[in-house]
Amino acid sequence: MNERFQQLMEAYSVLSDEGKRAAYDASGKLGLNRYSLIPKEITQREDILRYMSTLEREAELLKLSKLLSASSRTTVSYSVDHLTNSMWKLGTSANDTLQQQSNGVDTEEAGTDEGETETPPKGDIADAANGAEGSSAQPVPLNTSVAVREVQLDGKNLLVLIPGDEVQQQLRQQLQHSTGGGSGGSAAPLSPEQRFGGVPLAAKLLLGLLPRKLHFEHSIHHYASPSFSVRTKTEAQHEGMRSVLRCTAIASYQPNPVTLYSISWRLSVARLHIACTWERILNNLWRLKSKLVLFNTQSLLPMYELSLKRMLAAGLEVENTWVMSMRNRGLFRTTIGQSTPEGAQRGLQFLVGYRSANVSLFSTAPVVWGGGEPGCGGVSRGVLEHSVSVDALRGRAHVGFSSWYTISKHNRIGVGFSTALPCPRGLSRYVSPFVDHPEYLSINEMSFLLGRGDHLIRIPVVVFHSPKVQSALLWLTAPVLLYRIGRLVMRPYQSARMAALYRQNRLDHRTEMDVARVRATHEQKALQSSSLRSRMAEEQIGGLVIINARYGVLQPRYPESLVLPPKQPNAAGNRSEVSGRQRQTWWRFWRAGRGTPTPSESVTVNGKKNDEGEETEGDSSSSVLVLDVTVPLQNFVRDSQLVLPEGSKSKLVGFPDPDPFTRERKQLKIVYRFQRRRHVVILDDEDIVRLPQREHLVES
Numbered sequence: 001m002n003e004r005f006q007q008l009m010e011a012y013s014v015l016s017d018e019g020k021r022a023a024y025d026a027s028g029k030l031g032l033n034r035y036s037l038i039p040k041e042i043t044q045r046e047d048i049l050r051y052m053s054t055l056e057r058e059a060e061l062l063k064l065s066k067l068l069s070a071s072s073r074t075t076v077s078y079s080v081d082h083l084t085n086s087m088w089k090l091g092t093s094a095n096d097t098l099q100q101q102s103n104g105v106d107t108e109e110a111g112t113d114e115g116e117t118e119t120p121p122k123g124d125i126a127d128a129a130n131g132a133e134g135s136s137a138q139p140v141p142l143n144t145s146v147a148v149r150e151v152q153l154d155g156k157n158l159l160v161l162i163p164g165d166e167v168q169q170q171l172r173q174q175l176q177h178s179t180g181g182g183s184g185g186s187a188a189p190l191s192p193e194q195r196f197g198g199v200p201l202a203a204k205l206l207l208g209l210l211p212r213k214l215h216f217e218h219s220i221h222h223y224a225s226p227s228f229s230v231r232t233k234t235e236a237q238h239e240g241m242r243s244v245l246r247c248t249a250i251a252s253y254q255p256n257p258v259t260l261y262s263i264s265w266r267l268s269v270a271r272l273h274i275a276c277t278w279e280r281i282l283n284n285l286w287r288l289k290s291k292l293v294l295f296n297t298q299s300l301l302p303m304y305e306l307s308l309k310r311m312l313a314a315g316l317e318v319e320n321t322w323v324m325s326m327r328n329r330g331l332f333r334t335t336i337g338q339s340t341p342e343g344a345q346r347g348l349q350f351l352v353g354y355r356s357a358n359v360s361l362f363s364t365a366p367v368v369w370g371g372g373e374p375g376c377g378g379v380s381r382g383v384l385e386h387s388v389s390v391d392a393l394r395g396r397a398h399v400g401f402s403s404w405y406t407i408s409k410h411n412r413i414g415v416g417f418s419t420a421l422p423c424p425r426g427l428s429r430y431v432s433p434f435v436d437h438p439e440y441l442s443i444n445e446m447s448f449l450l451g452r453g454d455h456l457i458r459i460p461v462v463v464f465h466s467p468k469v470q471s472a473l474l475w476l477t478a479p480v481l482l483y484r485i486g487r488l489v490m491r492p493y494q495s496a497r498m499a500a501l502y503r504q505n506r507l508d509h510r511t512e513m514d515v516a517r518v519r520a521t522h523e524q525k526a527l528q529s530s531s532l533r534s535r536m537a538e539e540q541i542g543g544l545v546i547i548n549a550r551y552g553v554l555q556p557r558y559p560e561s562l563v564l565p566p567k568q569p570n571a572a573g574n575r576s577e578v579s580g581r582q583r584q585t586w587w588r589f590w591r592a593g594r595g596t597p598t599p600s601e602s603v604t605v606n607g608k609k610n611d612e613g614e615e616t617e618g619d620s621s622s623s624v625l626v627l628d629v630t631v632p633l634q635n636f637v638r639d640s641q642l643v644l645p646e647g648s649k650s651k652l653v654g655f656p657d658p659d660p661f662t663r664e665r666k667q668l669k670i671v672y673r674f675q676r677r678r679h680v681v682i683l684d685d686e687d688i689v690r691l692p693q694r695e696h697l698v699e700s
Contacts, residue, residue, distance in 0.1 A: 006645055009651055009652055009653060010651065012653065013651055014032065018045065019035065019038070019043065019045075019048055020032060020035055022045045022048040022049055022052075023035040023038070023048060023052055025049075026048070026049050026052040026053070026056075027052055027056065031052055034052065034055050037055060038051050038052075039051075040509075040661070066223065067222065067223045068220070068221070068222050068223070069220075069221045069454065070218070070219065070220050070221070070454065070455075071218075071219050071221075071453075071454035071455060072216070072217060072218040072219070072454070072455045072456070073215075073216070073217040073218075073455075073456045073458070074215070074216050074217075074456070074457045074458065075213070075214070075215040075216075075457075075458045075459075075460070076211050076213075076214055076215075076457075076458075076459050077211060077212050077213035077214075077215075077459075077460050077461075077462070078208065078209075078210075078211055078212060078459065078460070078461045078462070079208070079212050079461065079462035080208040080461060080462065080463060081462050081463065081464045081465050082204055082207065082208070083204055083205070083208055147161070147162045147163075147164065148160070148161060148162070149162055212239070212462075213237075213238070213239040214236075214237065214238045214239075215235075215236070215237045216234075216235070216236045216237075217233065217234070217235045218233070218234050219231060219232065219233040219234075220232050220233075227253060227254045227255060228251075228252070228253050228254075229251075229252050230249065230250070230251050230252075231249070231250045231251075231252070232247075232248070232249050232250075233247070233248040233249075233250070234246070234247055234248075235247075235248070244268065245268060245269065246266055246267070246268045247266070247267045247268070248264060248265065248266040248267075249264065249265045250262055250263070250264040251263055251264075257281070258280060258281040259278075259279070259280050259281075260277075260278075260279040260280070261276075261277070261278055261279075262276070262277045262279075263275070263276045263277070264276075264277070270297070271296075271297045272295060272296070272297050273293070273295070273296045273297070274293070274294040274295045274296075275291060275292065275293045275294060276291070276292055276294060277289065277290070277291045277292075278290050278291075284311070285310055285311045286308070286309070286310055286311075287308075287309040287310075287311075288307070288308055288309075289306075289307040289308075289309070290304070290305065290306050290307070291304070291305040291306075291307075292304050292305075298327070299326060299327060301326065302325060302326045302327055302328075303323065303324065303325045303326070303328075304323075304324045304325075305321065305322070305323045305324070306321070306322050306324075307319055307320065307321040307322075308320050315338055315339045315340055315341075316336075316337075316338045317336075317337055317338075318334065318335070318336045318337075319334070319335045319336075319337070320332075320333070320334050321333040321334075321335070329353060329354035330353070331351060331352060331353035331354075331356070332351075332352050332353075333349065333350065333351045333352075334349065334350045334351075335347060335348070335349045335350075336348045336349075342366060343364075343366045343383075344363075344364065344365045344366060345362075345363070345364040345365075346362070346363045346364075347360075347361070347362050347363075348360070348361050349361075355393050355394065356391055356393055356394055357391065357392055357393045358389065358390070358391040359389070359390050359391075360387070360388065360389040360390075361386075361387070361388045361389075362385070362386065362387045362388075363384075363385070363386045363387075364383060364384070364385050365383070365384050366381060366382070366383050366384075367381070367382050367383065367384055368381055368382070381406045382403065382404050382405045382406055382412075383403075383404040383406075383414075384401070384402075384403055384404075385401060385402045385403075385404070385416075386400075386401045387399070387400050387401070395422065396420075396421070396422055397420075397421035398418065398419070398420050398421070399418065399419050399421070399476060400416060400417060400418025400419065401416065401417060401418075401476075401480070402414050402415065402416030402417075402447065402449060403415060403416070403483070404449065404451070410452055410453050411451070411452050412449075412450075412451045412452075413449060413450055413451070414448075414449035414450075414451070415446070415447065415448060415449065416446070416447035416449060416460075417444075417445075417446055417447075417475065417476060417479050418444075418445055418447065418460075419442050419443065419444050419445075419472045419475055419476055420442065420443040420445075421442050421472065422441065422442075422443070441465045441466065441467055442465065442466050442467075442468075442469070442471065442472040442475075443462060443465055444462070444463050444464055444465070444466065444471070444472060444475045445460050445461060445462045445463060446460070446461050446463055447459065447460040447461070448461070463475075495558060498558055499558040502558055502662045502664070505661040505662055506624075506659070506661060506662070508661075509660075509661045512660075513624075513658075513659075513660075513661075516656040516657065516660075517627070517656060517658075519656060520627065520654055520655070520656040523632070523653050523654045524629075524631045524632060524654045527631055527632055527635045527653065527654060528631055530635050531631045531632070531634040531635040534634050534635060534637050535634050538637060538640060541640070542674075542675050542676050543637075543640030543674065543675075544637050544640045544641065544642060544672060544673075544674050544691060544692055545634075545672060545673045545674075546630050546633045546634040546637070546642075546670065546671075546672045547630075547671045547672055547673060547678075548628075548630055548670075548671040549628070549629045549630045549633045549668070549669065549670045549671070550626050550627070550628060550629070550668070550669045551626070551627050551629045551649060551655060551658065551666070551667075551668045551669075552625045552626035552627050552658035552659065552666060552667075553625040553626065553658065553659050553664045553665070553666060553667075554626065554667045554669055554682070555665065555667065556625070556664055557664065557665070558664075624658075625658045625659045625664070626658065627655075627656070627658050629649075629654060629655055629668075631654065632652065632653055632654030632655060633670065635654075636652075640674070640692075641690075641691065641692075642689060642690070642691040642692075643688075643689065643690055643691075644688065644689035645688065646686060646687070646688045647686060648666075648685050648686060649666075649668060649685055650666075650685075665684070665685075666684075666685040667682055667683065667684055667685065668682070668683045668684075668685065668687075668689070669681070669682045669683075670682075670683075670689075670691065672691060672692070672696075674691075674692040677697060678697075678698045679691075679692060679693075679696035679697050679698060680696060680698050681693070681695075681696040
């Protein structure tokens with residue numbers, strides 16, 4: 001019955017609207033779904049048909065693009081830490097650390113074994129070496145950087161050239177730089193002052209313009225048929241003297257909706273990797289996936305991966321993965337992910353392996369820049385991304401966030417800030433955030449992001465290194481604080497702008513809103529007699545009686561936009577009265593917006609209370625967006641029950657959309673009696689209506 005009633009209501013809405021009727025004639029039911037994409041200024045039948053044909057061609061192009069899609073990702077890494085590190089006062093410089101380590105090494109090298117003779121060289125040997133007469137009791141240097149010493153090794157006296165302290169210091173620095181800081185992580189890395197101390201400023205600037213690392217990925221996905229697809233991927237990476245080039249091909253076959261087979265080939269220079277994957281949907285909650293690596297150049301069947309995924313709730317799932325390897329050590333990974341219809345994504349991952357215990361969190365949330373809603377003038381969309389990764393056993397941590405700004409339908413730009421926290425001896429040594437650690441260097445970088453469709457360009461720039469933990473905290477918190485302060489400062493201006501935009505939209509379409517209200521009034525008059533009979537029948541048996549029902553913008557986000565000027569604003573005698581009413585309306589709605597009324601409270605309209613919930617319409621600011629729908633709701637009551645399907649109530653008879661030209665939240669408030677007891681409920685526009693319910697009861 002409800003389904004048939006809904007079909008009749010949809011048919012009536014199509015026949016009564018000339019635009020919807022033209023869209024239905026052009027594309028059938030699909031045209032009704034696309035009718036919302038037609039701009040409001042297009043009202044003529046010929047223009048609507050022409051616009052619908054354009055949408056049809058765009059849909060065909062979109063369908064064709066899905067058969068062959070391409071995506072790419074490019075990363076170009078830069079570093080300017082040799083320019084910016086001089087501005088940061090490091091608590092313990094790397095020069096001091098290296099000097100201390102050099103002194104320790106000299107002391108150890110000075111101590112000789114028992115087999116070595118520490119007696120000074122003989123006079124004739126010293127004279128022959130220096131070409132002049134000298135004392136035989138002290139080692140005579142050849143020059144200012146080299147000294148000669150006689151040692152006894154295996155019973156033989158040998159002459160050894162020993163570099164001076166400055167030469168030894170330079171040799172140690174070169175050795176540490178070539179070996180990446182020495183073994184065991186005990187030696188501190190070279191500071192930019194040591195590496196670029198004698199380089200001119202122009203050369204430093206030129207060095208900052210040269211990329212340090214390049215990474216490029218490009219993939220093409222082709223659907224040969226609805227059940228078979230091929231994806232090719234090319235990946236290239238160059239860093240320092242090392243370059244890598246990989247080519248991957250993945251073929252997927254899905255014979256039915258529950259089973260998926262795929263095989264992949266990955267080729268590189270002198271390397272081959274072949275793997276096959278099988279995935280199957282067990283039921284509505286469980287999904288199983290297995291991956292077997294057939295060959296990887298070194299061995300046959302080296303690795304097997306098994307994943308089990310379970311759906312916990314709508315948009316929430318957990319996946320457990322077990323990786324087993326013949327040569328390398330395996331791992332176990334658990335991932336919990338959640339996605340919402342609004343586009344927000346959140347996830348938590350635990351990874352346990354050999355000498356690794358990693359915990360990662362990530363979050364992606366869409367936001368609206370401009371303080372309004374997407375689709376309105378003066379506002380645009382964006383995305384905020386956050387990520388945190390900590391590996392306590394390996395002593396690694398990474399914290400970062402990025403902000404995206406959508407320029408147009410396909411183009412977007414963004415900026416990101418991140419900090420890598422390498423701790424060679426674990427995180428437990430660096431509990432205090434106000435202590436300098438010579439072995440601790442946080443890598444702070446800033447990323448510039450550019451995206452177009454499925455193509456992404458990322459340019460990370462390493463800004464500075466610092467051994468201070470508070471420097472890394474300041475690098476991450478400063479952009480967040482500036483963003484929050486900016487939003488707080490701009491919020492009143494954004495609210496005023498959106499209120500002015502909403503007010504202007506309502507003024508521009510005031511005639512259409514009045515026509516819709518008049519049409520709803522006629523529809524309610526036609527239903528008044530049947531609604532009255534239903535009300536009397538329900539009152540006799542103590543059933544469901546609708547006392548009062550209001551539909552529209554009950555809690556406006558921008559109350560000042562509800563103040564509409566009168567239809568004759570040129571009357572000089574009414575200007576002061578209109579101005580006073582506007583100020584009174586602003587303050588009244590501002591105070592009302594500070595709290596949300598509860599169902600147990602009596603309804604207040606224009607300062608008047610009515611215990612039964614019957615509201616009176618005073619001025620246009622409160623009644624222009626709120627409609628009385630008591631009559632049509634009472635007409636829908638059957639057998640002391642009221643059930644309305646999910647969806648917007650503006651499609652029902654006697655329910656016109658009171659504010660179709662803004663994105664204000666619409667609600668339905670119903671005050672009714674059941675078994676001669678008062679009930680109150682407030683529902684959103686898209687919610688299902690089921691009356692009566694015990695939760696709606698108001699204690700008297």
